[in-house]
């Protein structure tokens with residue numbers, strides 16, 4: 141059972157979570173929690189301040205968040221637990237002060253310090269949730285994720301080492317479960333083989349839950365969030381968005397990858413490996429069933445299931461007449477991206493050009509410089525990828541026509557169709573993406 145930041149935003153939310161966990165007591169749950177909402181952002185902001193040399197401001201900026209944790213403990217736990225949690229808070233405050241000071245002095249690699257700092261969101265929320273669950277009479281016990289999930293040392297988006305992680309989780313958590321205890325751990329955080337704290341990337345708590353679920357061969361992985369399941373599109377764009385009862389792994393993976401924030405893109409893989417159902421449900425309305433994500437798609441009358449989007453995309457067009465009838469160009473281009481560790485999302489090609497999209501432009505300058513040795517490079521920033529998902533899209537005639545007729549008055553710059561049987565992806569300018577999504581939602585779901 142994974143609870144996201146808005147599911148643990150204040151005392152009321154913590155109390156709801158404890159009640160939801162109590163309802164699953166008979167099913168031997170493991171609880172994975174995110175940081176309290178806004179805490180990860182606050183820690184990252186503190187890191188940035190310290191980097192600019194403003195250590196005092198950085199430390200002060202965290203005060204209100206420590207106070208939020210304390211308020212939850214005051215409201216929901218007994219005095220003994222409050223004292224114990226205060227020890228945790230004092231330690232965190234001291235450590236964070238120390239780490240922020242190191243950031244300003246650059247006394248350790250910054251990426252390493254950043255993960256150590258940001259990990260305190262989940263370290264504190266998980267300890268607090270364990271106390272809150274215990275106060276409710278549950279046999280809850282905190283487990284430190286940094287001793288359970290082993291990753292490489294790619295700070296900020298570390299990759300778990302699956303077999304080692306699995307063994308540790310089985311060894312440490314299974315015995316707790318067998319003894320009737322409910323392990324409560326932080327999502328998102330892990331440690332490298334050498335024991336340094338790492339993180340799995342923003343939104344990574346979903347991934348942690350899936351790793352734990354897979355290691356323990358769970359019957360179900362539950363993602364508890366602030367919306368009732370996976371919807372036909374982001375409800376923040378379309379208030380008429382509706383909950384999908386079921387979704388296939390493949391459909392969910394495409395949606396997550398192309399921006400449906402409700403599920404971290406990597407969450408699905410561990411579930412797929414063991415064919416474990418993933419349920420996405422609403423901690424604010426626990427009686428609602430939410431969405432079941434299952435190995436294969438259930439037949440529905442609707443072809444299009446959902447529409448996702450991702451903003452902040454940059455398109456690169458690489459053109460070279462030398463590409464005509466020659467081989468090796470694609471490989472040369474992709475090698476450049478590999479060298480700069482830059483992920484490509486959508487690719488289209490013609491005889492003499494390749495166009496592709498990136499969402500991480502950290503190495504853009506260096507990438508472009510290398511690409512210019514191959515051909516001319518044009519850059520289009522401020523784009524958005526739109527992804528229409530539904531099983532059988534590739535094999536059904538007329539869908540593409542329906543999509544592009546509905547948005548005929550918008551300029552579309554890249555189309556990718558057919559690589560996956562469940563999606564149709566294209567790129568529009570960022571400032572029109574909301575209108576495009578609304579139009580498509582009206583077309584397919586009215």
Ligand code: ADP
Pocket residue numbers: 143144145146147174343364365366367369370371372373374375376399400401402403446447
């Ligand atoms: P959590 O903190 O629980 O992990 P997130 O903010 O990461 O929650 O994800 C939930 C949010 O995802 C929702 O509030 C919603 O705005 C957004 N979202 C985007 N696309 C979708 C979609 N297709 N279905 C449901 N939610 C979506």
Ligand code: ASP
Pocket residue numbers: 144145174175180181261327328341342343344345346
């Ligand atoms: N707290 C982390 C984040 O905000 C991880 C998560 O919530 O999944 O990105």
Ligand code: MG
Pocket residue numbers: 144343346401402403404
């Ligand atoms: Mg999330």
